[in-house]
Amino acid sequence: xxTKWVKRFMLPAAAMLMLAGCNFSDSGGKSSEGSDKxxxxxxxxxxxxxxxxxxxxxPTMDSTKAHDAIAFNVLNNINEGLYRQNESxxxxxxxxxxxxxxxxxxxxxxxxxxxxxxxxxxxTAHDYEYSWKRVMREAGPYxxxxxxxxxxxxxxxxxxxxxxxxxxxxxxxxxxxEVTLEAPNPLFETLLAFATFLPxxxxxxxxxxxxxxxxAENVLSNGPxxxxxxxxxxxxxxxxxxxxWDADSVKIDKAEFLVIKDPQSGANLYExxxxxxxxxxxxxVDQYKDNDGFTNEKASGTVFLRFNHNNEALANVNxxxxxxxxxxxxxxxxxxxxxxxxxxxxxxxxxxxxxxxGTDFRELNxxxxxxxxEEAKEAWEKGLKEIGADSLTVxxxxxDTDEMKKVGEYLQAQLEDxxxxxxxxxxxxxxAQRLEIEKAIEYDLSLSTWGPDYADPxxxxxxxxxxxxxxxxxxxxxxxDELVADARTDTDLSHRxxxxxxxxxxxxxxxxxxxxxxQRGNSYLTRPSIKNLVIHPAGADISLKWTSVE
Amino acid sequence: xxxxxxxxxxxxxxxxxxIVSATxxxxxxxPGTPYSxxxxxxxxxxxxxxxxxxxxxxxxxQYITYIGNLLQGDLGYSFQYQGRTVMSMIGDRVGPSAFxxxxxxxxxxxxxxxxxxVSALRHNTWLDYTSVTLAVLGMSIPxxxxxxxxxxxxxxxxxxxxxxxxxxYWSTIMPSLALSVTVTATVARFIRSEMLEVLGQDYVTxxxxxxxxxxxxxxxxxxxxxxxxxxxxxxxxxxSIMTGTLVIEKIFGVPGLGEQFTLSILVLDYSVxxxxxxxxxxxxxxxxxxxxxxxxxxDPRIDLKGGSQA
Numbered sequence: 001x002x003t004k005w006v007k008r009f010m011l012p013a014a015a016m017l018m019l020a021g022c023n024f025s026d027s028g029g030k031s032s033e034g035s036d037k038x039x040x041x042x043x044x045x046x047x048x049x050x051x052x053x054x055x056x057x058x059p060t061m062d063s064t065k066a067h068d069a070i071a072f073n074v075l076n077n078i079n080e081g082l083y084r085q086n087e088s089x090x091x092x093x094x095x096x097x098x099x100x101x102x103x104x105x106x107x108x109x110x111x112x113x114x115x116x117x118x119x120x121x122x123x124t125a126h127d128y129e130y131s132w133k134r135v136m137r138e139a140g141p142y143x144x145x146x147x148x149x150x151x152x153x154x155x156x157x158x159x160x161x162x163x164x165x166x167x168x169x170x171x172x173x174x175x176x177x178e179v180t181l182e183a184p185n186p187l188f189e190t191l192l193a194f195a196t197f198l199p200x201x202x203x204x205x206x207x208x209x210x211x212x213x214x215x216a217e218n219v220l221s222n223g224p225x226x227x228x229x230x231x232x233x234x235x236x237x238x239x240x241x242x243x244x245w246d247a248d249s250v251k252i253d254k255a256e257f258l259v260i261k262d263p264q265s266g267a268n269l270y271e272x273x274x275x276x277x278x279x280x281x282x283x284x285v286d287q288y289k290d291n292d293g294f295t296n297e298k299a300s301g302t303v304f305l306r307f308n309h310n311n312e313a314l315a316n317v318n319x320x321x322x323x324x325x326x327x328x329x330x331x332x333x334x335x336x337x338x339x340x341x342x343x344x345x346x347x348x349x350x351x352x353x354x355x356x357x358g359t360d361f362r363e364l365n366x367x368x369x370x371x372x373x374e375e376a377k378e379a380w381e382k383g384l385k386e387i388g389a390d391s392l393t394v395x396x397x398x399x400d401t402d403e404m405k406k407v408g409e410y411l412q413a414q415l416e417d418x419x420x421x422x423x424x425x426x427x428x429x430x431x432a433q434r435l436e437i438e439k440a441i442e443y444d445l446s447l448s449t450w451g452p453d454y455a456d457p458x459x460x461x462x463x464x465x466x467x468x469x470x471x472x473x474x475x476x477x478x479x480x481d482e483l484v485a486d487a488r489t490d491t492d493l494s495h496r497x498x499x500x501x502x503x504x505x506x507x508x509x510x511x512x513x514x515x516x517x518x519q520r521g522n523s524y525l526t527r528p529s530i531k532n533l534v535i536h537p538a539g540a541d542i543s544l545k546w547t548s549v550e
Numbered sequence: 551x552x553x554x555x556x557x558x559x560x561x562x563x564x565x566x567x568x569i570v571s572a573t574x575x576x577x578x579x580x581p582g583t584p585y586s587x588x589x590x591x592x593x594x595x596x597x598x599x600x601x602x603x604x605x606x607x608x609x610x611x612q613y614i615t616y617i618g619n620l621l622q623g624d625l626g627y628s629f630q631y632q633g634r635t636v637m638s639m640i641g642d643r644v645g646p647s648a649f650x651x652x653x654x655x656x657x658x659x660x661x662x663x664x665x666x667x668v669s670a671l672r673h674n675t676w677l678d679y680t681s682v683t684l685a686v687l688g689m690s691i692p693x694x695x696x697x698x699x700x701x702x703x704x705x706x707x708x709x710x711x712x713x714x715x716x717x718x719y720w721s722t723i724m725p726s727l728a729l730s731v732t733v734t735a736t737v738a739r740f741i742r743s744e745m746l747e748v749l750g751q752d753y754v755t756x757x758x759x760x761x762x763x764x765x766x767x768x769x770x771x772x773x774x775x776x777x778x779x780x781x782x783x784x785x786x787x788x789x790s791i792m793t794g795t796l797v798i799e800k801i802f803g804v805p806g807l808g809e810q811f812t813l814s815i816l817v818l819d820y821s822v823x824x825x826x827x828x829x830x831x832x833x834x835x836x837x838x839x840x841x842x843x844x845x846x847x848x849d850p851r852i853d854l855k856g857g858s859q860a
Contacts, residue, residue, distance in 0.1 A: 022645050023805065024718050056813065059586075060632035067586045067632075139602055141587050144595065159594055214633055232642055233805030234716055258715065261800045261809060264698065265714040268706050272713050432582020432818065435589060453590065469592040 025234045046549045048253040050530055051275045052542075053260040057233050061213035063198040064134045067141035069541050075195040076540030077238055077255075078221040082110055082128070082177075083192040087534050087546055089352055089455055091193045095123065095222070096177075105184035105491055110177040116243050117201050118221045125171035127199035134205075135196055137164035142196040148453065149192070150185040184491045191454050194539045224250045224545045235259050238544070251548035267525060276527040282339035285523050293525040296340035298351045300537030302460065303407070304344070305396075305515035306438065306446040306473045313392050314444060317512055318383030323445075324515040325371025325379065326418035327411060333518050336410050337403070340521025345370045347504050348457040349519035352537035356493045361457050365501050368508045369516055373418050380419045391421030394444035397437050400428040404447055407517070411447075438472045446473070449520075452538040458487065459538070461503045464513065475513045480506045558842065562835045569831045570824070574616060577823060578609050584629040584818040603629075616824070625828070626821035630814065636825035640807065644829075646716060647799065647806035651791045653726040655784070658733025663780075665734065666741030667773065673746060681738060688735025694797040697728035701801065714803040725802040729794050733787050740783055744776035751775075778845075785841035789834050 058071050063079065066072060076085075084094035093099060098111035115123040135143050136157045146154040152168025168180035181188065191197065201220050208218050216230040224246070225238035235258040240250050258275055260266040266278035267288060280288060288294050305323070307314040314320060329343035342350070345367035353361045371379075384390060396411065398404045405428055412424045424445075429437065438446050450470075452459040463470035465481045483503045490496040507513050526533070531550050534543040585591060585599060600606040604615065619626060625636035669681040704724065705713035712721045748754060749772055757767045796808035807826060814822035 022649050022716070022722070023642070024721070025716055057631075059630050062632060065632040139598060141585065144590070144592075158598075160598060210633060212633070231805070233810075234803075258803075259805075260714070260803055262714075262803070265701065265801055265803060268701055268713045269715070271706055272709070274713065274715065430581060432580070432588070436581050470590070 023231065023234075025231050046529065048251055048549050049256070050252060050254075050277075050527075050544075050547070050549060051256045051258060052277050053258045053266055053269075053275050053279070055259070055261055055279070057259055058230070058236065061219045061227070061230075063195050063200065064131055064138055064140045066195050069539075072195045072540040073542055074227065074236065074238070074257075075198060076223075077225045077542075077544050078219075078223045078227045078241075079195075079198045080115070080223040081192055081194075081198045083189055084545075085193045085455065085534075085536050085539070085543065087532070087543075088354075089536055091189050091455075094193075095199065099189075106181050108179045108181070108188070109172075110179070112175045112177065113245055115222050115245055117204070118226050118241070118243075119201070119204060121201055121203070122174070123199055123201075123222050124174040125177035126174070127201055128177050128197075129169050129171045130202040130205075131198060131200035132169050133164045133167050134200065136167055140196065142194070145191060145194055145196045145453065149188055149197075150181045150183055152180040152182055155182075184489050186487075186489075186491050186493060186496050187454065187456055187458065190456050194454060225252075225255065233259055246545075250545055252544055255544055255547075270525045276530060277533075278525050280339075280523040280525060282337055282523070285338050285340075288523075288525060291525060292528055295524050295526055297522050297524060297535060298340070298342060298349070299520040299522055300349055300352050301449060301451045301520040302344055302347070302349050303341075303447070303449050303517045303520065304347075305411075305517065306443075306448045307475075307514065308441055308444055308446075309474045309476075309513070310441065311394070311444050313383075313387050313389065314394065316383045316387050318379045318386060319392070320512040320515070321371070322376045322380035322383055322419055323415060323422075324369050324512050325376035326373060327414045327515070327517065328373075329518060331414075332407065332410050333521075336406050337518070339403075340523045341518045342521055344516040344519040346516060347460045347507055347514070348500075349460075349537075352455065353457045355497045361501070365504055368504060369512070376418055377420075380422075384421070391423070393423040393425065395425040395427050396445040396447055397434055397443035398426065398428050398447035399431040399434045401431065404428070408447060439469075441472060441474055448472075455536065455538045457500045457504075458484075461500060461507070462488070464507055473513075475511070477506060477511055477513075480511075555843070558839055562839055565835055566828070566831055570617070570620070570828055571613070573824060573827045574613055575609070577820060580818060582818050584820055586630065586817060620828075625825040628814075628819055628822050630817050630819045630822070636821050639810065639822065640825055640829055643805060643807040643810055646804050647792075647795050647808060650722050650725040650729060650798070650804060650806070651788070651795055653722060654729030654791055654794075655733055655788060657726055658730030658787070659737055659780075659784070661730065662734040662737025663741055665738040667745060669738070670742045670745030670749065671768070678742075682742070685735040685738045685742075688731045689739070691731075693728050693731050693794050694801060696731050697724070697798055697801045700724050700728060714801070716803060716805055721802070721804075725798050725804055728798050728802075729791050732790055732794065736783060736787060737780060741776055741780055744779055745772055748772045748775045781844055782841060785837050788837050792830060792833065 054070050054073070056070065058074055059068055060066055060071055061074065063075050066075060080095045082094065082096040082099070083091040086092045095113060095115060096110040097113040100109040101107070112123065112125060117123060132146065132151075135146060136154065143158055146167070147158055153162050153166045154168070156162035157164050157167060170178045172178050199222070204220055205212050211218050213219050216227050216236065219227050221227050221241060224241055224244050226241045228237045228239045230236040235256060237257070238255045240253050241247065244250065260269065260275065260278060263279065263281045263284055266275065267280065267284055269275045270278045270293070307320050309315050329345075333341045333343055346362055346365055346369065348361045350360060350362040355361070355364060384392070396408060398408045408426045408428065412426060415422050415424050434446070437443050438448065450460065450463070462468065462484045464475055465471070465484050466476040480503055483499050483506065487496050487499040487503065490499060508516070529549050531548050532546045534546055535541060536543065582588060583596065585596070591599070597606065604612065628634050628636060628639060631639065665681040665684065669678040672678050701713055701724065704710050711724050715721060754767060754771055757771050795806060796812055798804070799806040799809045807829070810822070811826045814826065
């Protein structure tokens with residue numbers, strides 16, 4: 001081959017081809033800070049554009065198959081179901097303008113608002129019927145949410161004992177949707193704000209076939225924003241939906257999301273005004289804690305110790321109480337973790353769940369599991385006497401992540417210092433293994449985590465009934481089971497809330513069944529000009545509907 | 551020549567098959583499930599999902615099904631990225647990885663050659679010592695440290711190049727430079743010792759004795775001969791770059807394959823792990839194959855016919 005020809009044509013051609021295959025985004029994005037001078041018509045107001053970040057790409061935009069917070073975040077902002085989570089984390093009517101209940105609260109009739117899909121089709125009751133049945137038919141990862149909502153036949157369909165068409169949902173006409181429940185359910189409205197309950201345009205979904213929701217143009221919006229571009233592994237763009245029924249409330253014109261996987265890079269991009277909000281890891285906190293945009297935000301996930309209630313020593317309530325009270329949680333969150341986490345002295349975390357009267361759950365129940373080292377020692381000696389031992393060696397099953405290893409070592413030091421004769425062996429395994437060991441109940445102590453399924457304290461409480469797949473420690477108290485059963489169908493919301501408070505007391509005050517450690521938190525750098533970025537405890541993390549740049 | 555190539559090709563296919571089989575079996579030993587909400591699933595739900603994806607079948611049956619599909623060019627669907635085929639995921643992500651990788655190889659080779667040649671020609675001078683020191687640093691400091699340093703000083707402090715993200719050609723330079731560090735160091739060290747060796751050879755003395763001018767001697771006799779072994783280095787270096795991309799892509803936000811690979815292992819996305827392993831192995835085997843063949847062309851002492859003429 002003529003080498004000159006290769007040099008002159010082949011190499012440049014190859015280089016061009018390679019560049020073409022690179023999929024550059026060339027967004028030329030400017031953060032709200034960078035666009036100071038771009039105010040509309042020079043009236044001094046700032047351009048309503050923000051750039052946010054996520055740690056990875058959207059796994060799927062198909063609401064019936066979505067299974068993580070990143071997808072839920074986008075879906076929540078571009079779509080709308082019957083209800084929506086508002087600024088104070090309560091739910092309010094959204095896609096439905098009216099919700100009628102039968103006297104027994106079994107049959108629910110929704111009257112839909114006039115809404116349009118982004119392709120111009122109207123949103124109809126059939127769209128809801130189609131998507132809910134689709135969730136069941138395709139065994140979507142969150143199909144059990146329809147079971148939790150108590151929709152008729154959902155459980156049977158999930159267990160393959162009935163056909164998806166038998167689901168208790170029916171479009172009476174284009175504007176009227178009828179949903180039938182198995183029993184009255186006080187959680188029903190709360191759950192309806194979850195992405196799994198979003199409508200889908202049947203014609204569009206079927207037309208797209210296996211291409212549905214794979215690209216921005218294969219997705220329809222009916223919410224506050226439209227999904228206008230999506231570059232895989234790089235980011236996506238939401239733009240204000242002018243056709244949205246409540247478009248007047250929406251201030252932001254455009255929200256870009258960048259995929260930033262490395263937190264240090266994220267902080268560097270924040271400093272160079274390429275992005276307006278990034279999450280920090282605890283190693284970066286010291287470096288940025290004096291920055292104007294530094295914030296600690298509470299999250300809704302909890303970290304706690306499971307006791308194996310089959311273990312002879314740990315079956316003793318005084319031993320469990322001693323372990324619970326011997327740990328200094330302030331030291332753990334403020335000195336060891338430093339990532340925005342806060343001490344937790346109950347099963348339900350603080351700041352997200354208020355009673356119908358508006359008081360926080362934690363404020364009402366107080367620090368249930370808080371004790372002093374002296375009280376811990378007292379319980380310890382009593383417990384040891386009861387089980388007829390003078391020392392105790394147990395192991396702890398934990399994930400081998402940096403966070404959990406730090407926590408494990410801290411627990412070891414605390415417990416061995418404060419409880420004479422106590423020895424803790426650390427057994428760090430991969431996360432999936434930790435879960436398997438827990439499900440098989442083959443541990444003494446297990447360092448566990450829990451994230452809520454829906455925005456209600458119940459999601460932290462009903463897991464402890466006998467036979468629940470999340471119990472995983474053979475804990476059983478008939479009193480707790482009974483209270484949970486009551487609360488599940490109690491539609492007197494104030495009375496129900498009393499019951500929830502009572503359940504936590506049974507679990508922790510009477511039984512010391514688990515040892516809550518801390519409520520997760522996150523540290524962020526957020527451009528101070530961004531106002532009203534609403535953070536939710538469950539499902540989607542954020543709502544941009546009420547956000548603005550000032 | 552032909553039979554040699556055929557034989558090497560057959561070996562490659564067998565190697566690939568062994569890698570696929572081993573990965574498939576090793577993957578079965580990983581704990582957990584590919585379902586992202588495993589923590590919330592009941593036993594019966596999990597059984598239903600396992601049946602849906604064929605994970606309830608014995609490993610042998612799953613293996614045969616997989617190999618069967620593979621032979622038809624079907625790598626399956628991702629669990630994590632619902633609805634996406636593994637093939638399309640690799641296709642979408644390979645471009646950026648390949649670009650920064652190859653560019654890194656080019657950068658590294660050029661800088662390495664210059665450093666190596668200069669230090670050989672100025673043997674035992676300060677130039678030599680500096681470049682040797684640089685080479686040692688390049689070998690011993692991991693590329694992600696350079697990446698972080700460059701990102702901070704060149705990106706944040708000086709603002710010469712984009713800090714991260716994948717916006718235009720300028721975004722590719724820092725990732726490529728970070729990847730090229732090991733290549734630069736290896737090539738520099740190698741070419742230096744090769745040059746020194748060749749410079750002492752009889753034919754160089756002969757060339758000089760014939761009255762060839764010094765630059766002619768260096769270009770025609772020394773560098774050309776010293777380059778041969780460098781070609782063999784490029785194979786393993788290309789591979790080290792491939793593995794290097796795992797971290798570098800994450801730091802610079804490159805939408806590439808490496809980051810996808812780590813993620814798929816963490817979330818047990820079986821079909822993606824298999825697909826990417828297969829892809830990387832095939833690439834590795836291909837690189838080794840090409841280098842072997844190239845070597846035969848460059849060095850007449852190597853006989854591709856397998857020594858039948860000896």
